[in-house]
Amino acid sequence: MKVLGIETSCDETGVAVYDTDTGLRAHGLYSQIALHAEYGGVVPELASRDHVRKLLPLIRQTLVDAGMTIDELDGVAYTAGPGLVGALLVGAGVARAVAWALDLPAVAVHHMEGHLLAPLMEDDPLGRPEPPFVALLVSGGHTQLIHVEAIGRYKLLGETLDDAAGEAFDKTAKLMGLPYPGGPQLAALAEQGRPGAFRFARPMTDRPGLDFSFSGLKTQVLLAWQGSDQSEATRADIARGFEDAVVDTLAIKCQRALDEAGCDTLVVAGGVGANKRLRAKLQEMAARRGGRVSFPRPAFCTDNGAMIAYAGALRLQAGQHVDESVRVTPRWDM
Ligand code: KG4
Ligand code: ZN
Numbered sequence: 001m002k003v004l005g006i007e008t009s010c011d012e013t014g015v016a017v018y019d020t021d022t023g024l025r026a027h028g029l030y031s032q033i034a035l036h037a038e039y040g041g042v043v044p045e046l047a048s049r050d051h052v053r054k055l056l057p058l059i060r061q062t063l064v065d066a067g068m069t070i071d072e073l074d075g076v077a078y079t080a081g082p083g084l085v086g087a088l089l090v091g092a093g094v095a096r097a098v099a100w101a102l103d104l105p106a107v108a109v110h111h112m113e114g115h116l117l118a119p120l121m122e123d124d125p126l127g128r129p130e131p132p133f134v135a136l137l138v139s140g141g142h143t144q145l146i147h148v149e150a151i152g153r154y155k156l157l158g159e160t161l162d163d164a165a166g167e168a169f170d171k172t173a174k175l176m177g178l179p180y181p182g183g184p185q186l187a188a189l190a191e192q193g194r195p196g197a198f199r200f201a202r203p204m205t206d207r208p209g210l211d212f213s214f215s216g217l218k219t220q221v222l223l224a225w226q227g228s229d230q231s232e233a234t235r236a237d238i239a240r241g242f243e244d245a246v247v248d249t250l251a252i253k254c255q256r257a258l259d260e261a262g263c264d265t266l267v268v269a270g271g272v273g274a275n276k277r278l279r280a281k282l283q284e285m286a287a288r289r290g291g292r293v294s295f296p297r298p299a300f301c302t303d304n305g306a307m308i309a310y311a312g313a314l315r316l317q318a319g320q321h322v323d324e325s326v327r328v329t330p331r332w333d334m
Contacts, residue, residue: 001074003316004059004098005309008051008091009083009111010140011035011042014305015058017066017073018313024121026065027306029299030054033181040180048086055094062305073104075321077312080108081329082141088328096326105321107312112137112334114307115269116146116154118296121310129265129294134257136250138278139270140166140183143250145210145257146334148267151314154334157257158210165246165272168214172221172242176235186239187275193240198224200245205252210260212253217245243277251281255289264291273301 002025007014016027032050036042063070078095081088092108099106116135120128134157135146143160163171166183173182178189200220203213221242228234254266266286272278273295286293300306315321 001313001317002068002072003075003077003309003313004073004095005109005305005307005312006055006059006076006078006091006095007111007114007303007305007308008055008087009079009081010087010303011047012303013051013054013058014303014308015055015062016305016309017062017068018306018309020313020317024306024310025068026062027304027309028058028062028065029304030058037180040174042084044084044086047084048090051087051090055090059094059098070098071102073102075099075104075312075316076106077109077308077316078106079111079114079308080327081111081332083111083330085328085330088330089326092326092328096324100324105316107315107320108322108327109308109311109315110332110334112139112142112144114311115139116148116267116334117151117311117314118269118300118307119267119294121300121306122294122296124294126292129267129292132261132263133265133267134254134261134263135267135269136254136273137270138165138250138268138272140164140170142270143212143214145253147257147261147263152318157261158212158253160212160214162213162215163218165212165214165250166270168218168246169272171218175218175222176225176238183271184274187243187277189236190239190243190277193236193238195240195244197237198241200224200241202245202249202252205249210253210257212249214246217242243275247275247278247281250278251285254282255285258289258291264289266291266293268293268295269301271302274298
């Protein structure tokens with residue numbers, strides 16, 4: 001089964017073809033980062049308009065890259081939420097139109113389920129991780145620990161009470177004057193910082209439970225930055241202190257979640273999953289426990305069409321599809 005996947009929930013237009021026999025055939029991504037940079041964040045209406053401009057050419061190109069024509073498709077999957085309503089409607093409208101014109105089944109995919117299943121798409125020397133496992137979803141909008149009992153059966157173990165981890169990276173970068181989008185830039189800067197030069201709290205790790213809170217950390221960084229000489233070297237040291245605090249906090253809670261759920265396997269997904277130090281720390285923790293951790297390749301940690309094509313293919317194979325209405329769900333619990 002060859003499934004076209006379409007992702008337009010925020011500021012990336014993503015398209016891919018996933019073949020359930022041979023794996024990922026092709027994927028294409030158009031990022032709107034440059035468009036939103038001068039505003040310091042995503043402008044929803046500009047995002048929708050750019051998806052309108054970019055989606056059809058990207059579908060055409062991805063089919064060329066996959067070496068196939070559109071009538072060889074067997075199904076269409078699209079992100080139906082959560083996300084920006086106008087942006088979601090572009091992907092949903094095009095996906096429904098393609099499915100209708102070719103008389104194919106279409107399936108609505110939850111964006112976070114796409115992220116969650118992305119690590120399962122990768123070739124892993126240890127084989128594909130099989131449920132039950134614990135998933136850490138860390139993106140710009142979510143920080144959640146989920147017990148994946150089976151594909152489609154998810155139990156929320158804990159989540160952030162305020163900022164998501166990616167949001168904390170972005171806001172902290174902004175308050176130290178780094179350009180949008182700050183998260184990856186802050187992580188790059190942290191590479192040059194000295195460990196331990198600044199030490200910030202590991203929020204909520206001193207009490208039981210699997211919830212997170214990152215907004216206080218941002219305030220600690222603000223105070224440290226304002227009270228410093230604000231030199232390049234200090235900015236790098238603070239970035240390192242902040243990154244270490246977030247990474248330690250996530251690792252402590254992941255270990256706790258694995259212990260509580262009685263699982264050996266951790267799966268990590270979402271934009272912050274691209275963070276090198278987080279990857280290394282979680283590898284170390286998993287090895288210590290005698291378990292394993294799986295990540296998508298960094299390009300599939302952030303938003304992409306491949307994860308939607310893959311999650312959609314699993315749902316279509318299970319016989320699920322949607323009717324012909326174009327519906328999106330901007331706020332949607334998994
Ligand atoms: O999953 P994603 O592309 O979009 C959402 O669904 O939110 O995640 C984007 C988030 C942003 O907050 C970005 O700053 C963060 O992931 N991010 C990173 C890194 N790369 C992306 N945070 C820390 N280190 C990175 N290397
Ligand atoms: Zn995302």
